[in-house]
Structures are given as structure tokens and as C-alpha cells.
Amino acid sequence: MEYPTESIKNVVESFSKLPGIGKKTALRLTLYLIQRASHEVDSLANALLALHKNTFRCKNCNNLSDREICNICSDNSRDNGIICVVEEIGDLLAIEKTNTFKGRYHVLGGRISPLEGVGPNQLSINKLLERILNENVQEVILALSTTQEGDTTAFYLSKEILSVNPNILISHIAKGIPSGASLEYTDELTLSRSLIYRSQYSVISPSKT
């Protein structure tokens, strides 16, 4: 496609590299920006520059942070004895949003997949083992994806974790049917998995509290 100017072309091409954005949307966004007042565009540009300059990975857990140690790691009210291991920052944010977990996290930065060139050395595993040794951790929750690569990562991690601390409790988040889903349309693997990992059903009586 021919663009009227070189700068339009540059911006369109940069936008279209973003996930979920095609050439058409990229052009629409670019034209929109041209029509805005220049101070609005300046503040956007500055925000983007600051994003990169001021965002770090937490030295402890690999979460995003604007300091060396992230908000979660430096929050004293959180439980030190339990670490929830996730693949990506997005997973951490999703769990945080539920407001049900008050321990610490560890972000691996991916999952083991030799086909994609990701081995244990590409992930933040040594740091995790170091934390387990130093932070008096009693439980590690593996909140990994329910793919074969997630399973592999869980398998590998649990062996490594037990080798540094054989008494630690390792658990995995329940794998099962999403709430609101009908059994009839759940795929067989999820269904059989949720049967294997079934949990005890307890009747909650509201009057006792």
C-alpha cells in the first residue's frame, strides 16, 4: 500500500506490529492521531517512552515494577510462606484480580517447550529455588496452563523444588470445568481431568456463622 508520507507509513507499520491490530486498524489509528491536538499526541508519546524507561522486572519474583522490588514482594502484610508460580505476568494479574490469594508470586516468564526453543535455562527457575531455600517457604502452588507444556513445566519444577526442600508442600490449581459451562459441551479431556481431580463436596449451612 502507498502512504501519503513517510511518517504515516512508519506509524502504521509500528501499530500493525501490535497483537490483534491489522494494517486497516493501524491506518485508522494513525489518521485519528493526525487529527488530534499536538499536546495530546505528545502526552501519548511521552507515556510510551516512560513505559519502557521506568518499568523493570522485580529482582525477586520477576513481576513488573517501577522499583527494584515490586509492590507485592515489598508488602509486609502478605504471607511469605506460600509462593504461587505462574507462567506470565498476565496470569499473576488475573489471580490478583480474584483477591483470594495473599501469598507471594513467582513469574517464570514462559513454559518449557523445546520446539519453541524454551528450556529450563530460559525460565526464572534458579531464582525460584533460591527463594525456596531462603524465604522459609512452606507451600508452592503451581498455577500453570493445562497444556502439555504446562504439565511438563510442573513435572520438572516439582522435582527441582523437592530436591532443594523435600518437605515442602507442592500443589497445583484445580483443573476443571469453567463455571457456567454445561457438562454436555465440555471437551472429554477437561471432563475426565475434572473427574480425576474431583474435590470433596461440602454443604455450607449459612446459619452457623
Add this chain to the structure above:
Amino acid sequence: MFYYSHIELSFFRGFENLKLELPNDFILIYGNNGSGKTNFLEAINLLSLTKSFRPVTDKELTHWNQDFYFVHAEIKNHPLLTKISCNYLKNKGKKIFHNDNPIQKFSTHIGLLPCVSLTPDDSDIIKDSAKRRKWFNLLFSQGDKEYLNTLQKYENALQQRNILLKSEKPFKELEPWTYQLCLYGKILLHKRKLYFEKLFKIYSQIHEALGAWDVSKFLYAPNCDYENINQAITHYEKHLKTDYLYGFTTIGAHKDNVQFLIDDQPLKHFGSQGQQKTFIINLKLAEYEFLSNHQKAPILLLDDVFEKLDKQRIAVIAEFLHSHQKGQILVTHPQFLDFHFKHFRLQIQNHQIIL
């Protein structure tokens, strides 16, 4: 039972543009060699199983000088599908549409429109063990979704493990994948045992009903047979040195096979041409019955099967097909054939239907 009620082919093989209504019947398509009758069955196989029964690329399926093909059908009596399309465009690849919606994974299509084909190339599975493996994997996948899911997981774990072997990564990195090979391999082993037994039972009945005197059978030969996962893991550990040496996994379900025997000798060496042909025909008829028991009745495609068979033999097989027919059956033959039962005839010439 579901059937293809309307077929449209555009720039597919020799067909520039063909639109055709089909009945839910026993359909004879006759015409000279090169008239397009095999290509017509290929299109139906493509819609059913996402590819031709021949080992061809999608580019080879396009019409001369074209960069795309378009194959579309309407389906009747199917619980989910009323329309199915398979389109190919040179730089964009192949897409499959269910009721006009593109599907993400081709594997989800397998088993929805089950299909059994019998073509002259099928005798290759007697000689070639890799083709034989492909054959039974496709058959069992069509009958059992979980088989296909497990097979895909097994193959993924295998590829992942092979990369680690090739780059000589340590044992502890291999271990999770070995475990998965054992886990999924055990499911495949169990299902293969069960399905081959069922298939063989059906085959024997058909073999007898169609009046063959030789004793032919097939024997499932698993590469490693084990009762439990721990036994399997030990087995893999024993072969670890060899695996590292070759740079790939040398044992497991991907090396499983099935032996075809005639009077307890390998069919490929000891069976005459006639015996081999009879074997393949009966095997495919057994496949048809097997899938009918497991699934919806499949579409049956018979390409030039009656060629070089004598009149009496044709009559016996046709009669069997007629009495066991469950869904649409499409048969090609170079000349007109007369059957003693109700059927539908189409004559084809230069990739056009003659009315």
C-alpha cells in the same frame, strides 16, 4: 444417516465449475479413465477428511493454471452440519468452513463426516509400514475423538523429546516428556488392542461371507507392551543410551504396527496379487462396518474397485454392499454396470456430467 445432497466444485482438478445434486443412494459414476470420476471422489474425501486419498499437495488439486480451488457441499440429516466447504488459495493455504464458519483446527473436523475409501493405491498398506500406521490411526481417530486427541499429544511429546535428544540435553529435561509418552502411549496401546480385535472379528465374518478360503488375519504388534506406567518408564530408561545415540526416540507407540498374514506367513511375500486385492477389499468393508458401529454410518467411496474382477465376483461384492448399506455409497467404474438393486447412475465425460 447423513449424506451429501449437493456438491459444487470450482477449479478443482479438471473441474472448472460443476454443480451436482446427489441422492442418498448407491451411486455409480461411470466414464473413461481421465474423465474425472476419481477426482470427484477425491473432492468428497477432501470434504470428509480434509485431504485427498492420494498423496498430493493442495496446489496439485487446483485446476490447470489456477491458484485456488473451491469445494462445497450441502449435507442432509446431519446433527450439526448443513454446509461444508474446503477452499484453498495459493499463499493463504487451505480453510475449512462448517456452516460458513471457518474452523480453527482441522483435527476437530475428523470424525464429523466419517468416510471410508477404497482405491487402487490402498494395496500400498500391505507393503509399506508407515502407510499402514497412517491408515489405522486415521481409522481409529474417525471412530474415537479421544484416540485422536491422545495421538496428537503423544506426537507432540515425541517431537519435544526428540529435540532434546538431538541437542543432548540432560536426562532431567527429558523426563517429563518420557512420562507423557508413557501416559499417552498406554492409552493408545489399550485402544489399539481393543479396536484391532473388533476390526478383526468383523473382517473374519466378511471374509467368510464373501467366500474366501485362505486363512488371512492381522496381528497387532505393539512396539512395547506394558501393564503400568512404571514398567514403561523403566523400559524407556533402558533405551536411553540408544535414543541419545540416534538423536530420536527409538521405542514407543509410534513404532507400533500391524502384521497382515496369510496362512501364518506375511501377506506381502506369500499372498498372490488376487489374495492381496481380496484382502484389501475385505479389510475396507470391515472398516466400513467398524465405523458404522462406532459412529454415524460413513460415506463409502469405491474407486475402480471392480476393474479386473470377473462378473460373478462383482455381483457378490455389490450384493454385499447393497445388503450392508447404511449411508451414501459412491462407486466409480470405466463402463456402465448393471446392478440388480435400485441405484443411481451418473455418466461423466471430460469432467462434465452427461445428462
